[in-house]
Amino acid sequence: xxxxxxxxxxxxxxxxxxxxxxxxxxxxxxxxxxxxxxxxxxxxxxxxxxxxxxxxxxxxxxxxxxxxxxxxxxxxxxxxxxxxxxxxxxxxxxxxxxxxxxxxxxxxxxxxxxxxxxxxxxxxxxxxxxxxxxxxxxxxxxxxxxxxxxxxxxxxxxxxxxxxxxxxxxxxxxxxxxxxxxxxxxxxxxxxxxxxxxxxxxxxxxxxxxxxxxxxxxxxxxxxxxxxxxxxxxxxxxxxxxxxxxxxxxxxxxxxxxxxxxxxxxxxxxxxxxxxxxxxxxxxxxxxxxxxxxxxxxxxxxxxxxxxxxxxxxxxxxxxxxxxxxxxxxxxxxxxxxxxxxxxxxxxxxxxxxxxxxxxxxxxxxxxxxxxxxxxxxxxxxxxxxxxxxxxxxxxxxxxxxxxxxxxxxxxxxxxxxxxxxxxxxxxxxxxxxxxxxxxxxxxxxxxxxxxxxxxxxxxxxxxxxxxxxxxxxx
Amino acid sequence: xxxxxxxxxxxxxxxxxxxxxxxxxxxxxxxxxxxxxxxxxxxxxxxxxxxxxxxxxxxxxxxxxxxxxxxxxxxxxxxxxxxxxxxxxxxxxxxxxxxxxxxxxxxxxxxxxxxxxxxxxxxxxxxxxxxxxxxxxxxxxxxxxxxxxxxxxxxxxxxxxxxxxxxxxxxxxxxxxxxxxxxxxxxxxxxxxxxxxxxxxxxxxxxxxxxxxxxxxxxxxxxxxxxxxxxxxxxxxxxxxxxxxxxxxxxxxxxxxxxxxxxxxxxxxxxxxxxxxxxxxxxxxxxxxxxxxxxxxxxxxxxxxxxxxxxxxxxxxxxxxxxxxxxxxxxxxxxxxxxxxxxxxxxxxxxxxxxxxxxxxxxxxxxxxxxxxxxxxxxxxxxxxxxxxxxxxxxxxxxxxxxxxxxxxxxxxxxxxxxxxxxxxxxxxxxxxx
Numbered sequence: 001x002x003x004x005x006x007x008x009x010x011x012x013x014x015x016x017x018x019x020x021x022x023x024x025x026x027x028x029x030x031x032x033x034x035x036x037x038x039x040x041x042x043x044x045x046x047x048x049x050x051x052x053x054x055x056x057x058x059x060x061x062x063x064x065x066x067x068x069x070x071x072x073x074x075x076x077x078x079x080x081x082x083x084x085x086x087x088x089x090x091x092x093x094x095x096x097x098x099x100x101x102x103x104x105x106x107x108x109x110x111x112x113x114x115x116x117x118x119x120x121x122x123x124x125x126x127x128x129x130x131x132x133x134x135x136x137x138x139x140x141x142x143x144x145x146x147x148x149x150x151x152x153x154x155x156x157x158x159x160x161x162x163x164x165x166x167x168x169x170x171x172x173x174x175x176x177x178x179x180x181x182x183x184x185x186x187x188x189x190x191x192x193x194x195x196x197x198x199x200x201x202x203x204x205x206x207x208x209x210x211x212x213x214x215x216x217x218x219x220x221x222x223x224x225x226x227x228x229x230x231x232x233x234x235x236x237x238x239x240x241x242x243x244x245x246x247x248x249x250x251x252x253x254x255x256x257x258x259x260x261x262x263x264x265x266x267x268x269x270x271x272x273x274x275x276x277x278x279x280x281x282x283x284x285x286x287x288x289x290x291x292x293x294x295x296x297x298x299x300x301x302x303x304x305x306x307x308x309x310x311x312x313x314x315x316x317x318x319x320x321x322x323x324x325x326x327x328x329x330x331x332x333x334x335x336x337x338x339x340x341x342x343x344x345x346x347x348x349x350x351x352x353x354x355x356x357x358x359x360x361x362x363x364x365x366x367x368x369x370x371x372x373x374x375x376x377x378x379x380x381x382x383x384x385x386x387x388x389x390x391x392x393x394x395x396x397x398x399x400x401x402x403x404x405x406x407x408x409x410x411x412x413x414x415x416x417x418x419x420x421x422x423x424x425x426x427x428x429x430x431x432x433x434x435x436x437x438x439x440x441x442x443x444x445x446x447x448x449x450x451x452x453x454x455x456x457x458x459x460x461x462x463x464x465x466x467x468x469x470x471x472x473x474x475x
Numbered sequence: 476x477x478x479x480x481x482x483x484x485x486x487x488x489x490x491x492x493x494x495x496x497x498x499x500x501x502x503x504x505x506x507x508x509x510x511x512x513x514x515x516x517x518x519x520x521x522x523x524x525x526x527x528x529x530x531x532x533x534x535x536x537x538x539x540x541x542x543x544x545x546x547x548x549x550x551x552x553x554x555x556x557x558x559x560x561x562x563x564x565x566x567x568x569x570x571x572x573x574x575x576x577x578x579x580x581x582x583x584x585x586x587x588x589x590x591x592x593x594x595x596x597x598x599x600x601x602x603x604x605x606x607x608x609x610x611x612x613x614x615x616x617x618x619x620x621x622x623x624x625x626x627x628x629x630x631x632x633x634x635x636x637x638x639x640x641x642x643x644x645x646x647x648x649x650x651x652x653x654x655x656x657x658x659x660x661x662x663x664x665x666x667x668x669x670x671x672x673x674x675x676x677x678x679x680x681x682x683x684x685x686x687x688x689x690x691x692x693x694x695x696x697x698x699x700x701x702x703x704x705x706x707x708x709x710x711x712x713x714x715x716x717x718x719x720x721x722x723x724x725x726x727x728x729x730x731x732x733x734x735x736x737x738x739x740x741x742x743x744x745x746x747x748x749x750x751x752x753x754x755x756x757x758x759x760x761x762x763x764x765x766x767x768x769x770x771x772x773x774x775x776x777x778x779x780x781x782x783x784x785x786x787x788x789x790x791x792x793x794x795x796x797x798x799x800x801x802x803x804x805x806x807x808x809x810x811x812x813x814x815x816x817x818x819x820x821x822x823x824x825x826x827x828x829x830x831x832x833x834x835x836x837x838x839x840x841x842x843x844x845x846x847x848x849x850x851x852x853x854x855x856x857x858x859x860x861x862x863x864x865x866x867x868x869x870x871x872x873x874x875x876x877x878x879x880x881x882x883x884x885x886x887x888x889x890x891x892x893x894x895x896x897x898x899x900x901x902x903x904x905x906x907x908x909x
Contacts, residue, residue, distance in 0.1 A: 342889075
């Protein structure tokens with residue numbers, strides 16, 4: 001492994017700025033003598049996306065209630081898609097001559113639903129010892145593993161989620177480890193390979209976990225066995241990464257002598273220190289979130305979102321101040337001690353405080369109904385007096401997760417130039433009675449509730465007994 | 476600072492006193508719920524109707540009822556009024572926190588056959604889960620053990636979710652048996668092992684129950700694998716007076732247990748039953764009810780390859796009696812997802828009224844409390860809920876809940892947390908004094 005294996009890294013300028021800012025905060029950097037002007041060159045694209053949008057026709061959805069994901073609701077609105085992109089959103093749009101025109105009267109259009117927290121593919125159906133690939137619980141720090149290397153693209157759960165309007169999802173390693181590994185963002189398209197699902201240009205994230213899970217797993221296996229052990233574990237790992245990065249910077253300065261030994265664990269953590277890879281942080285309690293904000297400041301990494309965040313409502317001001325999102329359930333609570341204070345108003349309260357709030361599923365059934373989960377959260381907020389419009393609530397499953405995943409420039413809202421990830425609902429989506437009727441990804445119609453030929457089935461489900469009656473997206 | 480802290484203390488005390496007073500207030504003798512859209516479940520749906528509650532019972536349902544003197548009047552403003560809802564197969568009252576062993580009494584220790592494990596011994600009326608569930612409209616539940624890694628997992632009970640102190644409405648509501656392999660690394664039984672043990676235990680119980688005295692005579696009876704307490708618990712099951720609650724998913728296994736129950740005069744209730752729709756007509760003909768979460772539509776195991784959102788519609792069309800459980804395999808805390816499960820069944824083809832019956836009247840009948848609960852009819856316990864919208868839609872919530880006539884404060888540990896943190900202004904008083 002030498003310099004030729006390390007391609008130049010694209011966003012060097014941003015990192016230099018980040019390093020200058022981080023300089024004062026990281027004593028080890030000073031000691032290492034690393035040159036802050038040496039751009040880091042750690043490789044970061046070993047499993048490149050091969051995703052290509054499926055063929056699409058220019059499509060105009062006409063005269064629907066359009067919820068744009070930008071707090072806007074357009075009555076009698078139109079959405080025009082062409083060449084995989086959203087071309088226009090508004091009223092009285094003109095369809096190109098060859099366009100498919102869909103009458104949206106009485107129907108609703110939203111951006112494709114985005115789930116920031118899924119284990120589809122890594123804990124697929126069927127669930128058994130052969131398919132449990134989500135938690136590399138051999139060591140509390142496994143930054144070297146990647147969820148994408150566990151994803152089974154034939155998980156039938158992907159097809160069911162598509163029928164729920166999910167067009168983009170982040171697959172994370174589990175929370176058994178302090179540092180679980182890299183997550184991967186996927187377009188929810190049927191594919192034979194995982195690379196064929198990878199969301200082009202979506203950043204990687206690092207999954208980390210607070211609280212009970214790591215200490216339950218490792219308490220009798222060498223630790224951490226306490227919360228303080230958890231925190232010491234993150235800090236020790238990142239300190240090693242700082243030292244590792246310094247060695248490489250020294251080498252990159254003049255490239256004399258042998259390069260340092262490559263360490264895939266520390267390489268990922270170095271990319272996290274550089275803020276190339278943000279952290280998706282599993283934390284339930286408010287005090288634990290506050291602790292992790294301090295750890296992130298100590299080492300200069302960025303937490304994109306706290307996941308589960310049952311007590312986010314207690315520290316919503318802190319989340320706002322530190323520009324950290326919270327990904328929450330509508331009404332899960334109490335399955336363990338650190339989830340005991342979860343409340344249905346959580347999302348609405350975090351949102352009301354001005355922080356970035358969103359729904360997440362963490363569940364192969366819940367991911368099929370994120371619209372209903374948003375509806376529950378909205379209703380709970382309204383009952384406590386917050387005037388939450390459905391146009392605003394819809395962002396909890398579209399714009400805000402796109403923001404926390406760093407892909408808001410590509411998807412998450414219905415705006416000109418974005419990927420045409422679009423759902424047509426047969427009813428107000430914030431209701432138990434709504435179905436995603438048509439789901440478009442990059443303009444291609446991938447699911448149609450009324451057309452069995454447009455209901456994808458995974459390989460696992462074909463040829464099973466009675467499969468005319470079960471299996472596939474719409475089941 | 477000092478002054479404001481003292482003031483905070485005073486107001487906190489005042490609030491606590493008010494809460495205590497609210498708890499301690501006796502239920503009013505009579506309440507008239509007026510102008511409701513009343514789903515009686517038993518006797519049709521009445522537009523602009525009233526429900527009269529007296530001494531814990533429903534005494535009249537109809538238009539323009541006269542309020543007795545001193546009755547409390549609640550105006551439903553045309554909104555839906557339903558019976559309190561009943562969840563089937565929760566761990567309410569026996570599982571405060573799933574992962575905290577000290578407060579999880581939902582399954583016997585593994586490695587033990589345990590029909591005698593009786594959830595009624597563990598019901599905690601002070602559990603914080605109970606107010607959370609009842610302010611979502613759940614007023615009754617079948618509390619049953621979870622899968623325990625063995626065949627017989629214990630005895631179920633029916634509870635109400637009222638103000639207590641006693642919540643158990645019916646003991647010995649059924650013995651839970653699991654006829655699916657545990658799966659994963661924990662699997663220790665193959666299906667023939669499970670069936671051998673299932674049949675042997677019930678055979679032993681049948682013999683034992685017929686000659687209990689003989690069992691105790693030294694040398695008078697052959698040894699049995701099960702403990703005496705477990706055989707005792709199975710006596711009413713073998714005699715057909717208490718249901719056998721069988722968690723089973725695969726169609727072929729469902730067929731096996733249907734045949735067994737018929738041949739042995741067992742009163743069977745199927746649980747889970749992902750592939751029950753394949754045998755819908757047989758199940759209907761055998762008058763066997765099915766308890767399930769219709770949202771389970773993934774082949775989570777090879778026994779569930781036929782799982783589909785259309786199970787409810789298909790079983791309903793065949794005439795099977797359906798009762799819904801809340802979120803499948805979830806801990807007790809998900810009881811309030813019951814209406815969402817029913818709503819999704821409707822969204823996938825089930826009749827709306829039948830779905831409401833599946834969370835009221837049907838479980839009441841299946842679990843033996845239909846004489847006192849399940850419909851809005853005179854003579855029934857006054858479990859009554861007034862809703863702010865379609866009770867099966869996810870945006871709706873109760874505006875009033877009565878359990879056995881008691882007007883339930885719409886307060887839970889969760890509403891208290893919400894109110895404590897609704898204003899994050901950290902000035903005064905500090906959160907702990909709110």
